[in-house]
Amino acid sequence: MSAITPRYLTGKTDDIKDFLDHFDVFLFDCDGVLWSGDHVFPGTAETLDMLRSKGGIAYPYPHVQVVTNSTLGKQVVFVTNNSTKSRKDYKKKLDDLQIPSSVEDIFSSSYSSAIYISRILKLPENKRKVFVLGETGIEQELASENIPYIGGTDPAYNREFKAEDYKSIAAGDSSLIDPEVGVVLAGLDFHVNYLKLALAYHYIRRGAVFLATNIDSTLPNSGTLFPGAGSISAPLIMMLGKEPVALGKPSQAMMDAIEGKFKFDRQRACMVGDRVNTDIRFGIEGKLGGTLGVLTGVSTKDDILTSDVRPLAYVDTLSDLLGAK
Amino acid sequence: MSAITPRYLTGKTDDIKDFLDHFDVFLFDCDGVLWSGDHVFPGTAETLDMLRSKGGIAYPYPHVQVVTNSTLGKQVVFVTNNSTKSRKDYKKKLDDLQIPSSVEDIFSSSYSSAIYISRILKLPENKRKVFVLGETGIEQELASENIPYIGGTDPAYNREFKAEDYKSIAAGDSSLIDPEVGVVLAGLDFHVNYLKLALAYHYIRRGAVFLATNIDSTLPNSGTLFPGAGSISAPLIMMLGKEPVALGKPSQAMMDAIEGKFKFDRQRACMVGDRVNTDIRFGIEGKLGGTLGVLTGVSTKDDILTSDVRPLAYVDTLSDLLGAK
Numbered sequence: 001m002s003a004i005t006p007r008y009l010t011g012k013t014d015d016i017k018d019f020l021d022h023f024d025v026f027l028f029d030c031d032g033v034l035w036s037g038d039h040v041f042p043g044t045a046e047t048l049d050m051l052r053s054k055g056g057i058a059y060p061y062p063h064v065q066v067v068t069n070s071t072l073g074k075q076v077v078f079v080t081n082n083s084t085k086s087r088k089d090y091k092k093k094l095d096d097l098q099i100p101s102s103v104e105d106i107f108s109s110s111y112s113s114a115i116y117i118s119r120i121l122k123l124p125e126n127k128r129k130v131f132v133l134g135e136t137g138i139e140q141e142l143a144s145e146n147i148p149y150i151g152g153t154d155p156a157y158n159r160e161f162k163a164e165d166y167k168s169i170a171a172g173d174s175s176l177i178d179p180e181v182g183v184v185l186a187g188l189d190f191h192v193n194y195l196k197l198a199l200a201y202h203y204i205r206r207g208a209v210f211l212a213t214n215i216d217s218t219l220p221n222s223g224t225l226f227p228g229a230g231s232i233s234a235p236l237i238m239m240l241g242k243e244p245v246a247l248g249k250p251s252q253a254m255m256d257a258i259e260g261k262f263k264f265d266r267q268r269a270c271m272v273g274d275r276v277n278t279d280i281r282f283g284i285e286g287k288l289g290g291t292l293g294v295l296t297g298v299s300t301k302d303d304i305l306t307s308d309v310r311p312l313a314y315v316d317t318l319s320d321l322l323g324a325k
Numbered sequence: 326m327s328a329i330t331p332r333y334l335t336g337k338t339d340d341i342k343d344f345l346d347h348f349d350v351f352l353f354d355c356d357g358v359l360w361s362g363d364h365v366f367p368g369t370a371e372t373l374d375m376l377r378s379k380g381g382i383a384y385p386y387p388h389v390q391v392v393t394n395s396t397l398g399k400q401v402v403f404v405t406n407n408s409t410k411s412r413k414d415y416k417k418k419l420d421d422l423q424i425p426s427s428v429e430d431i432f433s434s435s436y437s438s439a440i441y442i443s444r445i446l447k448l449p450e451n452k453r454k455v456f457v458l459g460e461t462g463i464e465q466e467l468a469s470e471n472i473p474y475i476g477g478t479d480p481a482y483n484r485e486f487k488a489e490d491y492k493s494i495a496a497g498d499s500s501l502i503d504p505e506v507g508v509v510l511a512g513l514d515f516h517v518n519y520l521k522l523a524l525a526y527h528y529i530r531r532g533a534v535f536l537a538t539n540i541d542s543t544l545p546n547s548g549t550l551f552p553g554a555g556s557i558s559a560p561l562i563m564m565l566g567k568e569p570v571a572l573g574k575p576s577q578a579m580m581d582a583i584e585g586k587f588k589f590d591r592q593r594a595c596m597v598g599d600r601v602n603t604d605i606r607f608g609i610e611g612k613l614g615g616t617l618g619v620l621t622g623v624s625t626k627d628d629i630l631t632s633d634v635r636p637l638a639y640v641d642t643l644s645d646l647l648g649a650k
Contacts, residue, residue, distance in 0.1 A: 160515070160516070161515045169547075191485070193517065221495070222494075222495035224530075231560030231561075234560045237559070
């Protein structure tokens with residue numbers, strides 16, 4: 001994709017300053033960049049402060065909630081594929097980790113999905129309902145865009161599949177099949193079960209649009225991996241022989257949604273991430289002016305230097321950017 | 326695969342006789358061939374009787390249970406990818422549908438899996454346990470081969486995934502991770518959940534052999550489709566980036582197991598089925614002497630005549646073979 005040799009910025013004050021001067025907006029991947037699990041990397045908050053203060057008025061955090069604006073300094077956006085949390089939940093996580101933010105700085109795959117459904121999909125009035133495979137984060141973001149939904153965390157779906165369900169579903173019985181469902185949205189669902197998979201499959205067969213918050217096959221936790229949102233879509237992909245439209249990184253549907261909200265100049269934006277195949281790819285395919293790799297997460301220095309997908313520059317840790325002070 | 330023009334046998338007495346004379350053993354796919362759902366096709370029992378009586382002593386059914394033997398006529402074997410039923414359960418289904426059979430005539434993917442684990446896999450003594458994603462049919466067949474197992478229908482696994490499960494699984498805590506598990510066997514599981522998928526994934530990462538009873542993506546029922554056994558493996562395949570060894574049609578591991586049990590001459594055996602891509606492929610790749618398509622199931626006449634995988638001959642319905650009387 002890009003055969004450039006990424007610039008190594010760590011320890012090079014002038015190079016860092018020069019790099020930062022090119023951008024007004026920084027899109028941040030979170031886990032592996034700002035923190036790992038519950039452990040915040042040293043200097044994370046200071047680095048974000050530095051960016052937000054650079055070139056303008058200091059960002060008025062942490063107790064004043066504002067809509068950030070690049071005229072006040074550089075804009076920082078937290079971009080996460082985590083679909084289980086709403087932006088409000090995620091703000092709480094950032095607060096707990098003592099990372100200053102406002103809800104408006106957060107862009108999650110659940111929010112991205114809600115924006116896509118409400119503003120991009122043109123659904124007929126009688127097909128506006130979403131059948132959710134996922135957790136409360138998705139439900140909250142759909143509600144924030146006034147999108148009706150069923151499924152999700154509703155305990156009525158948290159039950160065994162019964163022999164009579166075959167016939168009810170086949171017949172489109174209204175006790176199980178809601179004729180107003182026009183979208184199936186699959187995210188990470190800790191309550192996935194046979195009934196919900198069967199219903200999702202049948203809604204899509206009946207014409208519902210197949211969306212996924214994101215298709216990461218795994219979810220990092222406790223130093224290892226667990227089933228990710230992609231493993232909830234996987235049975236449907238296999239059964240249907242088709243892929244969902246994914247609303248998380250590296251899907252450009254997410255970039256379009258971010259740009260739609262923040263209205264920035266892509267040439268003046270930089271994606272910061274630890275994974276070349278999701279974060280860096282996301283920035284490059286989105287034609288952002290820059291991409292910055294960090295070595296505190298999944299991709300190694302070797303990946304960054306030799307992958308098909310290489311960032312414009314890289315640092316050992318995010319806080320190395322403080323060298324620009 | 327085979328560019329032959331399949332012979333159309335319906336209504337051609339001499340052709341049918343000639344065809345049947347070539348074979349001592351008939352392997353039957355069931356749903357779509359003998360019945361559809363709970364509806365037995367007219368003439369099914371009579372056709373099986375005819376085959377069993379041909380060339381020898383009449384098969385002593387229905388009340389005398391015998392090990393069938395080709396010297397008594399043609400051997401009929403029921404080959405099913407259904408993993409939720411044990412052979413005993415399946416015999417009961419055949420009884421209910423008034424199709425004469427003995428348990429020994431039945432070869433299911435759950436039985437095939439048990440045979441493969443006990444007789445083909447060489448597991449170390451301390452790695453003999455199987456973690457099951459599936460129903461009682463699998464458990465019964467594992468028990469019939471004296472294979473220890475966990476998971477499956479054990480209600481202890483039928484619970485929510487809890488935040489502390491991440492750490493327990495990551496640490497290999499013995500409350501959740503049994504160090505003796507050497508195989509993960511995934512079949513159709515109506516009780517699939519996040520905990521079971523996470524455990525299956527971790528067992529395979531820790532070195533367990535990844536097996537699937539079968540990988541049919543869908544399960545026909547009530548005139549439509551539902552998630553099949555393959556949709557239980559799908560998340561694991563996506564997460565691991567590798568495929569399981571499948572023990573159902575069209576996997577030749579199943580053919581080897583059938584031959585291991587019945588000791589027949591493949592040249593004198595014919596596979597009968599409704600799906601070119603599973604049944605007919607299974608027979609051709611197994612180098613059986615013949616394959617017979619029927620048009621009462623999934624594949625159409627057009628599929629049979631133009632597919633890459635074509636049977637040696639075909640009939641409209643199985644009972645058309647009665648024309649050989």
